Amino acid sequence: MRRYGKHTDEDDIRSRPNPKGNRPRTNIRPKHEDAADGFVLTVDRGRLTCLVEDREVLAMKARELGRKAAVVGDTVSLVGDLSGKKDTLARIVRIGERKSVLRRTADDDDPYERVVVANADQLAIVTALADPEPRPRMIDRCLVAAYDAGLEPLLVLTKSDLAPAEKILDTYATLGLAHVVVNRDELETGDAADRVREHLTDRVTAFVGHSGVGKTTLVNALVAKGRQRATGHVNKVTGRGRHTTTSALALPLPDGDGWVIDTPGVRSFGLHHVDPARVILAFPDLVDGTEGCPRACSHDEPDCALDQWVEEGRADPARLYSLRRLLATRERREGD
Template sequence: MRRYGKHTDEDDIRQRPNRKGNRPRTNIRPKHEEAVDGMVLTVDRGRLTCLVGDHVVMAMKARELGRKAAVVGDHVAIVGDLSGDKDTLARIVRIESRTSVLRRTADDDDPFERVVVANADQLAIVTALADPEPRPRLIDRCLVAAFAGGLKPILVMTKSDLASPDKILELYGALDIPYVVTSREELENGDAADRVREQLDGKITAFVGHSGVGKTTLVNALVPADRRRSTGHVNAVTGRGRHTTTSALALPLASEGGWVIDTPGVRSFGLHHVDPSQVIKAFPDLEPGTEGCPRACSHDEPECALDQWVADGHADPARLYSLRRLLSTRERREGD
């Protein structure tokens, strides 16, 4: 072993190179004052298509963002080549604060939440009245996710030529949710799109629904012809639709002043991430009545103060029933 004496100079000692480079670490991050604003339109294998001004730019996430991921609808700050030319790639260096988020988990036991859409104003929940049969539990779960994420829900019922909407309307009437009922013929001739568009103009609206309910067909009727997506069919044996939309995509409305975000068809909507206290905020007529509730009240137990609140005439009993049905949806499977 080589030994160094008291007269050894530091130049006599061989130093190991720093594998990560010799620059000292710092917590100071560049401010990127030259960054421009953009909106994420879609995400595909680490590449993000963004709208910058009036043109589209391909970008990737900057390393300094760490694990933080941008999703469709995010407002971001972008630097680099912003020409939008072929084979160019810009960098997203900042993700701005979100006004709303639509989240889901794979199932209720999955702690890993996925942000599907950011900054949407509304959530259009599309359900067929038949072929495939409506799934109220899935609708309930989408409503809970909308209320918890700060989105206004809209119920869109398709294929009314095959079944009546009365049962669905009775089930959700107490929630005062805007709704539109459409038939297959109306989807084909454009009448359905005209009535749905009345709820969408000037807003960013995410569309969600079970595969095969006509969600993408409706989106195609709302957007310019050159932006339309492929559609599928319902399997006659299983009653399930084929997933034709594989990634969320923001599309401008054919009329000015609004966006629709088409999301992949869902067969489950986990709510592991939802804080029940957020759901009550969507019931302003019931929320004041919770002041007398015990701590961590589930709002469906003997000590819940909402029963007395309703008994005193402050709110409709149907509203309390609807709240409790939505809150209990985490304990029920969607097929129950």
């Protein structure tokens, strides 16, 4: 065995090669002060299409962001090739602070949250009045998710030529929801788009709904020609639509008056992530009545102070019923 004495030169000492290179590790991240601002339009298998000024730029997430992921609606900072030319790829080095996050879980028992869209102002819940049949539990779940995220809900009822809208509208009358009712002819002529567009100006609106309800058809009528997406049909046997939208996509309204985000059709909307304490914030006439509630009150138990609040005439009993119905959706399956 070779021994080293006091006259040993450092060249005599063998050093084990570093397979990862000789560059020392550091926790200091580059500032990227020259990064350009962008807006995430869509995400597909790790590649993000971002709007940078007037160009669509394909990008990937920089390694330094770790597990943090950008989603449709995010504002981001990018470096690299920002030309938008074919076969070029930029890097996303920062994700801006989000003012809102719409989430869902695949199931009520699934703790894994999926971010549907970031920075939306409004959630358009699209439901057919027939073919397929309306599912009020799904509407309830979307409303809970909207209230939890701080989004203003918009109820869009399609195919009114097949069934009346009064029953559904009566169900949600006490919530004071903004709503639009359209038939299939209006979707084809553009009249439906004109009425819906009145609610979208200067806002970012995410559209959600079951497959086959006419969601993507409506989105296509709202956006400029050349930006339309493929549409599907309803299976006559199962009464369900076919998934044609496989990823969320942000599309600008004509003249830059706002954005619509078309999301994939969903068969369920899990609410495992929802904090019931945030849902009541959508009921400002009931919030003050909760001051006398016991800690962790579910607002549907014998000691709930909201019952007395209503008995004293400080709020409409129908409003309390609506709150409790929405809160109960987290505890029961959509098909119950």
